[in-house]
Amino acid sequence: MHDRRSFPSNPRLLTMRLDNQLQSIASAAFRQVCGTELPPEQFSIQKTRKEFAGARTLVCFPLARHSKAAPDATAEAMGKAMVAAEGPVTGYNVVKGFLNLEIAADHWSHWLLHESAGPNYGAAPRGSAPHVMVEYSSPNTNKPLHLGHLRNNFLGHSVSRILEAKGHTVTKVQIVNDRGIHICKSMVAWRRFGNGETPESSGMKGDKLVGKYYVAFDRAFKAEVSERLAAGLPKEEAEQDAPILVEARETLRLWEQGDPDTVGLWKTMNGWVYAGFDATYATMGVEFDKLYFESDTYLIGKDRVLEGLENGVFERTEDGAVWIDLTGDGLDRKLLLRSDGTAVYMTQDIGTALLRFQDYPDLDRQVYTVGNEQEYHFKVLFLVLEKLGFPQAQRCHHLSYGMVELPEGKMKSREGTVVDADDLMEAMFGIARDIALEAGKLEGLGPDEQREVFERVGLSALKYFLLKVDPKKNMMFDPKASIDFYGNTGPFILFNYVRGRSVLRKATAEGIPLPSTAIAAPGADEMELVGLLHDLPDVIGEAAEAYNPSLVANWCYDLTKAYSSYYQEHPILGADDPKTRDLRLVLTERFTRCLYTGMQLLGIALPERM
RNA sequence: GACUCUGUAGCUCAACUGGAUAGAGCACCUCACUACGGAUGAGGAGGUUGAGGGUUCGAAUCCUUCCAGGGUCGCCA
Numbered sequence: 001m002h003d004r005r006s007f008p009s010n011p012r013l014l015t016m017r018l019d020n021q022l023q024s025i026a027s028a029a030f031r032q033v034c035g036t037e038l039p040p041e042q043f044s045i046q047k048t049r050k051e052f053a054g055a056r057t058l059v060c061f062p063l064a065r066h067s068k069a070a071p072d073a074t075a076e077a078m079g080k081a082m083v084a085a086e087g088p089v090t091g092y093n094v095v096k097g098f099l100n101l102e103i104a105a106d107h108w109s110h111w112l113l114h115e116s117a118g119p120n121y122g123a124a125p126r127g128s129a130p131h132v133m134v135e136y137s138s139p140n141t142n143k144p145l146h147l148g149h150l151r152n153n154f155l156g157h158s159v160s161r162i163l164e165a166k167g168h169t170v171t172k173v174q175i176v177n178d179r180g181i182h183i184c185k186s187m188v189a190w191r192r193f194g195n196g197e198t199p200e201s202s203g204m205k206g207d208k209l210v211g212k213y214y215v216a217f218d219r220a221f222k223a224e225v226s227e228r229l230a231a232g233l234p235k236e237e238a239e240q241d242a243p244i245l246v247e248a249r250e251t252l253r254l255w256e257q258g259d260p261d262t263v264g265l266w267k268t269m270n271g272w273v274y275a276g277f278d279a280t281y282a283t284m285g286v287e288f289d290k291l292y293f294e295s296d297t298y299l300i301g302k303d304r305v306l307e308g309l310e311n312g313v314f315e316r317t318e319d320g321a322v323w324i325d326l327t328g329d330g331l332d333r334k335l336l337l338r339s340d341g342t343a344v345y346m347t348q349d350i351g352t353a354l355l356r357f358q359d360y361p362d363l364d365r366q367v368y369t370v371g372n373e374q375e376y377h378f379k380v381l382f383l384v385l386e387k388l389g390f391p392q393a394q395r396c397h398h399l400s401y402g403m404v405e406l407p408e409g410k411m412k413s414r415e416g417t418v419v420d421a422d423d424l425m426e427a428m429f430g431i432a433r434d435i436a437l438e439a440g441k442l443e444g445l446g447p448d449e450q451r452e453v454f455e456r457v458g459l460s461a462l463k464y465f466l467l468k469v470d471p472k473k474n475m476m477f478d479p480k481a482s483i484d485f486y487g488n489t490g491p492f493i494l495f496n497y498v499r500g501r502s503v504l505r506k507a508t509a510e511g512i513p514l515p516s517t518a519i520a521a522p523g524a525d526e527m528e529l530v531g532l533l534h535d536l537p538d539v540i541g542e543a544a545e546a547y548n549p550s551l552v553a554n555w556c557y558d559l560t561k562a563y564s565s566y567y568q569e570h571p572i573l574g575a576d577d578p579k580t581r582d583l584r585l586v587l588t589e590r591f592t593r594c595l596y597t598g599m600q601l602l603g604i605a606l607p608e609r610m
Numbered sequence: 611g612a613c614u615c616u617g618u619a620g621c622u623c624a625a626c627u628g629g630a631u632a633g634a635g636c637a638c639c640u641c642a643c644u645a646c647g648g649a650u651g652a653g654g655a656g657g658u659u660g661a662g663g664g665u666u667c668g669a670a671u672c673c674u675u676c677c678a679g680g681g682u683c684g685c686c687a
Binding site (some may be wrong): 044046047049051052057059061062064071095096097098140177180181182294319321330331332335337338339340342344345348371372373374375376377400402403405435436439441457468469470472473474475476478481484485486487488489491492494495498499502503506507535538539542546550551554557558561564565567568569571572573574609610 | 613614615616621622623624625626627629630631634635636643645646647648649650651652667668679680681682683684685686687
């Protein structure tokens with residue numbers, strides 16, 4: 001379903017981009033007009049707004065200071081000089097200090113034919129940028145994945161692909177929270193109430209089964225507490241000494257001692273969970289290169305903290321706890337080891353990070369896809385890593401994202417309003433199926449092919465909905481809107497892709513080859529589409545820089561809207577003359593290809609039919 | 611309380627990082643087309659960008675003071 005090897009090297013990227021060319025020309029023109037030397041970066045080039053003639057605009061206000069003339073006069077002189085220079089500028093007009101530049105039509109047709117071609121347009125050569133590790137998902141092993149995990153996984157997975165397109169080698173990982181009292185709770189409940197139930201015997205997914213016993217523990221615990229309260233025990237005692245909780249703590253103690261029975265059950269139940277998660281990840285279309293387990297890393301973290309203690313990075317208080325004082329960096333004191341010597345969350349994360357740098361010595365940085373409620377934690381973590389002597393720590397990044405809210409209120413697991421990931425995806429597939437069957441779209445396809453279409457369409461709706469919003473913002477997940485397949489949605493984009501592909505197939509069937517020379521020059525009607533196609537490399541660059549897939553998502557939508565509108569107004573194969581037809585055919589081909597690239601960066605697979 | 615993020619059309623989101631008249635979709639109203647795939651396209655209406663002040667040629671964007679909301683401030687993870 002997903003092609004991981006999509007971005008081999010592309011030497012053509014070395015070609016100078018239009019905006020850079022224009023900056024150079026502007027710099028030379030400015031020297032000529034004013035006798036002042038300004039570096040090309042100082043010239044601000046932007047796309048010209050639709051209501052004005054021209055394709056690119058030079059903002060001349062900042063130049064007025066150096067030219068000692070009014071912005072309009074400066075713009076006028078610059079326009080004249082830039083047209084006179086060798087290059088793509090053929091005309092200009094000045095509006096209130098904005099110099100609108102007209103670009104030669106053959107520049108665009110050349111660009112269309114030769115620079116935008118091929119499956120790798122927009123991507124940097126593989127391995128041309130440093131090795132990055134991206135962590136995402138990182139679930140607890142006692143609860144099935146929910147809506148929040150979907151945003152997390154889609155984000156992390158998409159950012160990985162964007163970084164790959166930017167030339168980075170990317171290693172995708174997750175840290176599995178497989179250790180601690182919460183796991184023991186599920187184990188205790190299963191021993192008490194399970195009667196040997198397994199995923200096979202019950203027909204339940206493993207993660208759901210274990211989750212069921214986690215809930216069962218909680219119910220039994222509450223029952224015991226109210227019984228004990230009724231018997232007259234004080235609240236604290238009723239809770240802390242409830243037999244089932246005592247048993248869970250004892251189980252944790254046995255686990256840490258390596259008791260074979262306890263460890264055996266722990267392995268078995270975790271195995272069920274992993275099998276369940278794997279099924280969910282497969283449905284989601286995400287994958288990982290390597291898994292890290294907290295049960296493997298917390299001891300490493302402990303060792304390194306003790307080492308740091310010897311080196312004076314950390315300090316020990318009288319009760320034996322280990323702290324770091326970050327008040328000098330504007331943060332607080334932070335605990336690293338409890339007074340009884342056991343590890344805390346931070347200790348584990350230090351161990352995990354160091355193990356990763358050890359596993360991959362060429363690692364330039366790590367990206368952590370984790371909710372924004374942990375911003376402080378990661379600020380501290382990166383600072384601690386830096387103080388432990390890891391220069392990469394300065395480049396590590398917390399890809400922080402906001403909560404997914406439901407219309408009825410906040411989505412929090414303890415309030416019981418979680419939306420299960422498997423259920424939600426299955427519901428999306430069902431809706432996609434209903435719509436397609438009602439429209440009679442999939443006649444002639446076998447059941448397996450149909451199922452694949454439903455999955456791609458349904459998943460595109462979900463992924464696109466979650467990825468089009470700026471990650472740092474809290475977002476509203478409206479189930480009703482997400483199942484609406486009109487407007488700014490994944491299915492709308494898919495539909496136009498399929499339509500474009502259909503035109504290309506028809507061209508092939510009619511024996512019309514994809515043109516490689518002599519097409520009509522794009523005119524005003526084509527320029528919006530051409531401009532958007534031209535933007536792709538910049539969009540990828542910005543998205544990589546900001547770790548922000550929403551930039552790619554919105555670009556995909558803009559591109560699709562432009563094509564959809566163009567398609568409506570202009571017959572492709574039925575064009576009046578062959579050169580115009582060829583131009584439209586090339587545009588259609590570039591549209592489908594660039595859209596494929598963009599959607600692939602979002603982790604969204606495109607169908608050929610729908 | 612301290613720190614931090616957010617606030618844009620009735621709703622959900624944009625705005626090339628300081629640029630021109632703040633743009634899309636949904637919902638609402640009007641219209642077009644035998645339609646290369648109608649899961650369509652075009653248009654209308656809808657805004658004091660939470661409020662005030664400041665910086666400058668120019669502010670949704672930067673500074674500042676308020677207001678509202680989220681998050682964090684555990685020897686939880």
